Amino acid sequence: MQQNKxxxxxxxxxxxxxxxxxxxxxxxxxxxxxxxxxxxxxxGQFTLGLAVTAPIxxxxxxxxxxxxxxxxxxHYLFSDYLGLRLMMxxxxxxxxxxxxxxxxxxxxxxxxxxxxxxxxxIESISDVFYGLLQQHEQMDRMALSVMMKGLLSLLxxxxxxxxxxxxxxxxxxxxxxWAFVLFIWDIPSCQWLINKxxxxxxxxxxxxxxxxRPRWQLKTxxxxxxxxxxxxxxxxxxxLNANIPRYFLEKYLGTxxxxxxxxxxxxxxxxxxxxxxxxxxxxxxxxxxYAAGNVTKYQxxxxxxxxxxxxxxxxxxLVAYVAGQEILSIVYxxxxxKYADILIWLMVTAGIGYVSSFLGEGxxxxxxxxxxxxxxxxxxxxxxxxxxxxxxxxxxxxxAIVLMIAxxxxxxxxxxxxxxxxxxxxxxxxxx
Numbered sequence: 017m018q019q020n021k022x023x024x025x026x027x028x029x030x031x032x033x034x035x036x037x038x039x040x041x042x043x044x045x046x047x048x049x050x051x052x053x054x055x056x057x058x059x060g061q062f063t064l065g066l067a068v069t070a071p072i073x074x075x076x077x078x079x080x081x082x083x084x085x086x087x088x089x090x091h092y093l094f095s096d097y098l099g100l101r102l103m104m105x106x107x108x109x110x111x112x113x114x115x116x117x118x119x120x121x122x123x124x125x126x127x128x129x130x131x132x133x134x135x136x137x138i139e140s141i142s143d144v145f146y147g148l149l150q151q152h153e154q155m156d157r158m159a160l161s162v163m164m165k166g167l168l169s170l171l172x173x174x175x176x177x178x179x180x181x182x183x184x185x186x187x188x189x190x191x192x193x194w195a196f197v198l199f200i201w202d203i204p205s206c207q208w209l210i211n212k213x214x215x216x217x218x219x220x221x222x223x224x225x226x227x228x229r230p231r232w233q234l235k236t237x238x239x240x241x242x243x244x245x246x247x248x249x250x251x252x253x254x255x256l257n258a259n260i261p262r263y264f265l266e267k268y269l270g271t272x273x274x275x276x277x278x279x280x281x282x283x284x285x286x287x288x289x290x291x292x293x294x295x296x297x298x299x300x301x302x303x304x305x306y307a308a309g310n311v312t313k314y315q316x317x318x319x320x321x322x323x324x325x326x327x328x329x330x331x332x333x334l335v336a337y338v339a340g341q342e343i344l345s346i347v348y349x350x351x352x353x354k355y356a357d358i359l360i361w362l363m364v365t366a367g368i369g370y371v372s373s374f375l376g377e378g379x380x381x382x383x384x385x386x387x388x389x390x391x392x393x394x395x396x397x398x399x400x401x402x403x404x405x406x407x408x409x410x411x412x413x414x415x416a417i418v419l420m421i422a423x424x425x426x427x428x429x430x431x432x433x434x435x436x437x438x439x440x441x442x443x444x445x446x447x448x
Contacts, residue, residue: 042166062128072112076105095230100240171193175189257395268408291325336362
């Protein structure tokens with residue numbers, strides 16, 4: 017047998033959507049807990065920790081899960097992916113500590129940043145196990161892991177903040193929750209997949225002789241890094257696009273305003289849940305269509321995704337316009353309601369971002385990795401320049417506009433790459 021029987025695409029979408037729904041809801045719940053039990057400054061402190069660590073973790077992750085899930089020809093073993101992920105994670109942690117200290121953060125703020133970095137390192141190890149499940153379209157096991165992680169994270173963070181009144185002990189709870197799910201569920205789930213295929217006598221090529229132990233072969237590691245580094249750089253740049261405005265907000269307006277902006281921006285998660293779930297479920301299918309040269313099905317599925325992104329964006333803008341003040345007052349605190357106009361700007365940005373994310377899935381599924389580096393260098397540079405000009409004078413509105421500009425530029429450049437990829441197929445067919 018060449019491939020284990022996958023779950024239907026629709027079922028994979030449902031599982032991924034429910035998993036992301038619970039997880040994103042719990043992440044949002046963490047911000048609500050910080051806002052209700054703490055203050056905007058505590059939200060800002062937590063957000064700063066995420067903003068400092070995210071670009072580093074994104075770079076060292078090398079987006080190996082995307083490489084795994086689109087590795088339709090099984091060029092690398094799971095042990096290779098795991099070995100590289102452990103090696104890069106070992107580089108990420110000291111880098112986070114060094115940058116935290118070098119940038120002048122001290123005391124509780126420094127500890128929060130470092131602990132969030134540790135939690136993200138644990139999460140990145142879970143991610144490579146997700147890649148194996150996603151490659152074989154077994155999204156149910158991954159979704160259950162995501163749900164458990166979200167619920168435990170919310171519980172442990174809430175307990176830590178409620179008992180201590182400090183965000184620091186809440187972050188300690190997050191680290192414990194993420195480590196628990198990795199060892200209790202993620203690793204056993206992949207072993208379950210291997211055992212299931214072995215007992216049924218239907219062992220796909222990618223699982224033959226596979227173990228859940230890391231492997232480090234110099235040539236393989238070098239080749240995999242060479243393949244994955246563009247995606248790692250791209251995801252670091254994407255993370256910087258989201259966080260550069262936050263760095264400027266913290267510098268010019270302080271952690272309180274950063275906390276307000278982060279709380280407002282997190283209301284985008286409702287649409288992001290659908291985008292992430294559908295994009296993750298469709299990515300292996302898009303990759304198979306492209307690898308098989310089935311341009312018609314590739315285009316059709318990609319257009320369907322973009323259409324969904326447009327509808328989600330319009331719905332988000334409408335909700336923010338009609339009920340923005342009420343939502344902010346109920347979910348967070350009445351003091352957040354005066355920022356309802358910022359929420360509308362952010363929802364416009366979100367709609368554009370949904371479309372750009374789906375187009376990015378199409379580009380990644382076609383395995384156009386290296387071209388994404390100059391693409392996002394341009395986007396990040398424009399984001400930084402816009403932040404420099406707009407945020408000091410326009411504050412939170414300026415930050416929302418900066419993100420919007422970055423997403424528009426991203427769409428234009430990504431469309432150019434996809435059109436180029438499709439033109440190559442058409443020329444190839446005409447030459448046959």
